[in-house]
Amino acid sequence: MMIDLWRKIKKGNLSPVYLLYGTESFLINETCHLIIQSTIREEEREFNLSAYDCEETPVEVALEDAETLPFFGDKKVILVKNPYFLTAEKGKEKVEHNMKRLEQYIEEPSPFSVVIFTGLYEKLDERKKMTKMLLKQTEVFVASPLNEQEIRRWIAEHLLASNVTIEEKAADLLLQLAGTTLTILANELNKLTLFVGQGGTITEETVRMLVPRSLEQNIFVLIEKVMQRQLDEAFRTFYDLLKNNEEPIKILALLANQFRLIYQAKSLAAKGYGQQQIASLLKVHPFRVKIALGQAKLFSVEELMRIMNDLAEADYQMKAGLMDKRLVVELFLMKLNEKAVS
Known part of the structure; x- marks a missing residue:
């Protein structure tokens, strides 16, 4: 599901609203980065990329931004962090959020904005009307820890941008030496990619030479x-x-x-x-x-x-x-x- 979503984003098939949640912060951040990269050019990001924290700011402020025309370019991206009102968490009701306003936006999202809701939540409260609506009407990605097969697919996808391949035995050794933490693996893969160059192949010997044991x-x-x-x-x-x-x-x-x-x-x-x-x-x-x-x-x-x-x-x-x-x-x-x- 994760790889399919990333490939869809890379092809420019973007949804107006995304809901990204789970315990793997690295995957959430990587998916956010990919959406931003595929939506707005780097020189436009100063004007057309905004972030709001629901623990500090009412959600309607972010929605007003989403409905405001981009200053430069055709698109803008709005990050809405920590939407705790989608969970069963208590004690964070310091900010009053207009749920009716959010419902209206989800029903009719802005054509020139991509809104991304992100939260490090293991699960959402699916009894809530707003949660049900977002899960049903937006592009949802649950960032859970990857199993071994998924990590291997993630490694191959990570290397795809540099047209680099990795031998199966090299991937085995990389996982043995670096472990399964994605942040560490990403750093090691970037180092290996730089060494073999565009279009190169990462071999077992390359991994043994460059990757230190955890x-x-x-x-x-x-x-x-x-x-x-x-x-x-x-x-x-x-x-x-x-x-x-x-x-x-x-x-x-x-x-x-x-x-x-x-x-x-x-x-x-x-x-x-x-x-x-x-x-x-x-x-x-x-x-x-x-x-x-x-x-x-x-x-x-x-x-x-x-x-x-x-x-x-x-x-x-x-x-x-x-x-x-x-x-x-x-x-x-x-x-x-x-x-x-x-």
Whole structure:
């Protein structure tokens, strides 16, 4: 749906009113930018692009602007942020909004304006007349977190503007190294695009050369190296993290989070839950569950329980100041390695 909407906008098939809401602010901002880019030229934006916040300004002020002819050019864009009156949120009724006026505008929108309602809301109150009307009569985009397949489509679409392609293995590695946060992925893709140039292809080697591992990915590597009995490599990764000013207590916390996820994913999978179901229950991205399930094959449930007890003990020693923080992590890695050997 997202890619279809973007392609429609790029072709100039614009709607007079958009409703963009959800928890993925990056997708909302990117869609807004695309609408603006497709509606008004850059030199016109100073005069024909306006933004209003419903928590500060009555919505009818924005509508009056939308009904005022553009100063230069043929079109104008009006951003209407935080339309809380479409939700069940309480305590924000500081501004009185004329809903009748908004109804009239939705029924007969200005032919020379594009109005975009945007809000970081997980859901709207569909019992409200105004919400029902907007959902029915406007172009709606719900910016929810993307699953792995959607992220791969988003990556391909993001590169399309530069006529750049990415190999499947390169996309795999990019997701492993950079994670699934769209802001980070966009920055890495821009860097890779600049390197390969217009019409180029991003290869696995290009990604390996240019994309640094995220902290979470380094934790993943740390666990993998220990389980592969490559303790030297595991310690090298740990020391690299310390050189990058990562605190031992943060590293230990991330190790605990990852092992907890591995344990939970393994337990749920044993009960017959699928990857998407596990992700939904644990409220994490499905790609993280995919990685955790891969690592879960290296451990029994009993081993994971013992490891989590070891991590709890290490956390106590670190916070109580009973031992040097760096030494605490080193001893935990050595103990983990002993389990891998046995």
